[in-house]
Structures are given as C-alpha cells and as structure tokens.
Amino acid sequence: MTSDHELSDTMRAYAASAMDYAEARFDVALDYSERSLEDVDRILAEWTRSGLVNPERLSDGEREGLRAFCETIGGYVGEVAIRNMGGLGGRSRFGKTWSRPCSSRTRAYMPPRRHQ
Secondary structure, three states: OOOHHHHHHHHHHHHHHHHHHHHHHHOOOOOOOOOHHHHHHHHHHHHOOOOOOOHHHOOHHHHHHHHHHHHHHHHHHHHHHHHHHOOEEEEOOOOOOOOOEOOOOEEEEOOOOOOO
8 A cells, every 4th residue: 555655745746747737738837826726727627628528438548648637637736735725645544534535545634724
C-alpha cells in the first residue's frame, strides 16, 4: 500500500503536470493561487465545450487520457487547497470526516476551520 507521504508526492507531481499542460495547451501559467482556479475552470470548460464527456462512449485510450487528465487537474486543485488553506494529502482513515472523497481511494484532508 502507498504511504501518505508517497501519495502526497504523487499528487504534487500531478499538480506540476497540470501546470505544464496548462502552459503548453492553453498558454496559461498556473501558480497555485486561488485565482488560478479560474484558469482551471476555463480549461475544464474547454474540455466540455461540446457537452459532458461520457466515458462509456470513449475508446480505451480516450478513457485512459480522461483518467490522466482528471488525476492531473485533481492533483492541482488539491495542492491549491493545501497551500492556501492548510492541511495535508493522504488516504482516508475510517471515522475521519475532514473532507469529501476525491476518488474512491483517496481524500485530501482539510482540518476544520476555526471560527474566530
């Protein structure tokens, strides 16, 4: 089983890939700021410009490309949240309800905000 540290490293690598992808494909420089999520939203809008993507209608190669894209964008969004709001990445631990699942296997843990 992958450790939380290894998973965090993987998600940071996905985030870096998202930055490279955004720069190469859309000439957008992502910078881990909350504002950069607007750029991510535009990238997602471009992906769904002709309608929602239906994985059942994709070839195996297209499904793999979609999976990789989702991991990459998800890694970036998670890293933006961690860098701007705190927290850490890791696998879910039963009984903890710090976040919603990112996928069936992982969660991005975000400690509850303290109200002041």
